[in-house]
Amino acid sequence: LLPDRPDTGGVARPRHLDATALATPSLALANAVRETLRIGDLIETMLNHLLEVLRSNQPALSKELRRLDDDVDALYSAVKLYLAQVPREALSEQDSRRWAEIIELAVNLERAGDIIERMLGKVQDQKTAQRHSFSDSGLEELADLHARLMVNLRLGLSVFLSGDGESARQLLREKRRFRAQERRLAHAHVGRLHRQVVQSIETSSLHLELIGDMKRLNSLFCSSAYAVLDTRETGALHAEEVGGE
Incomplete structure (x- = not known):
C-alpha cells in the first residue's frame, strides 16, 4: 500500500x-x-x-x-x-x-x-x-542481486521487530553470501569484457557502480543483526567489514 x-x-x-x-x-x-x-x-x-x-x-x-x-x-x-x-x-x-x-x-x-x-x-x-541497454547476462546478474536484497531487507526488518537471535545470525550469514555473490558477478562482468561483449563494454561502468550500490544497500539492511546479537559474537565480523561495506 x-x-x-x-x-x-x-x-x-x-x-x-x-x-x-x-x-x-x-x-x-x-x-x-x-x-x-x-x-x-x-x-x-x-x-x-x-x-x-x-x-x-x-x-x-x-x-x-x-x-x-x-x-x-x-x-x-x-x-x-x-x-x-x-x-x-x-x-x-x-x-x-x-x-x-x-x-x-x-x-x-x-x-x-x-x-x-x-x-x-x-x-x-x-x-x-x-x-545503451544491459546485456541479457548483465541484467540477469543485477536481477539476482536485487532478489537477494529484497530477501535481506525483509529479514532485516523482521530481526528489528522480533529481536530473535537465530534470525539475526541468519541475516549475517545472508550478508556474507551476498558479498560472495557480488564478487562473483563483478568477476563475471570483467570476463564478458575480455570476450568483447559489446553491450557489456557500453554499460560496464554503470554495471559495476550498481553492484557497488547494491552492496551498500545490503549492508544497511543487515545492520539490525548487530543490535540483537552479543557484541562478542559479531565484533570480529563487524571489524572485518568496516570500510568495505
Whole structure:
C-alpha cells in the first residue's frame, strides 16, 4: 500500500506517531517501531520499481520512485522528531537500547532511499542520454542481486521487530553470501569484457557502480543483526567489514 498523502499532493503523513503516547515511553517506542517498519515497506516498493526501470525504461515508474523517496524522507523526519520528544530520563536501560535501535534503522532506511534514487538517476542517464541497454547476462546478474536484497531487507526488518537471535545470525550469514555473490558477478562482468561483449563494454561502468550500490544497500539492511546479537559474537565480523561495506 502506498502511504497516505494529503489531498494537495504533498508527501506522506505519519500514521502511528500519537503525541499523547509520549507520556508513556514504552508505548511511544512501539509507535515509532510501527512507523519505521512503514518506511521499510516504502523502501521495498522503491526496490521493486527500480528493478522494473532496469528491465525497461518506464518514466511513470521513475516519477513514482522519486515520490516514494520524498515519502521516506518525510516519515524519517517525523520518526526522528517524535523520538526526540521521548523523555530519555524516563527510559529503562532496555528502552534506551530500543530507542537507539529505532533511530539507527530509520537512518539506514533513509540512506537506502537516497541510494536507490541515485541508482535510478544513473540508469536513466545511461538509457536516455547514451541509449545503451544491459546485456541479457548483465541484467540477469543485477536481477539476482536485487532478489537477494529484497530477501535481506525483509529479514532485516523482521530481526528489528522480533529481536530473535537465530534470525539475526541468519541475516549475517545472508550478508556474507551476498558479498560472495557480488564478487562473483563483478568477476563475471570483467570476463564478458575480455570476450568483447559489446553491450557489456557500453554499460560496464554503470554495471559495476550498481553492484557497488547494491552492496551498500545490503549492508544497511543487515545492520539490525548487530543490535540483537552479543557484541562478542559479531565484533570480529563487524571489524572485518568496516570500510568495505
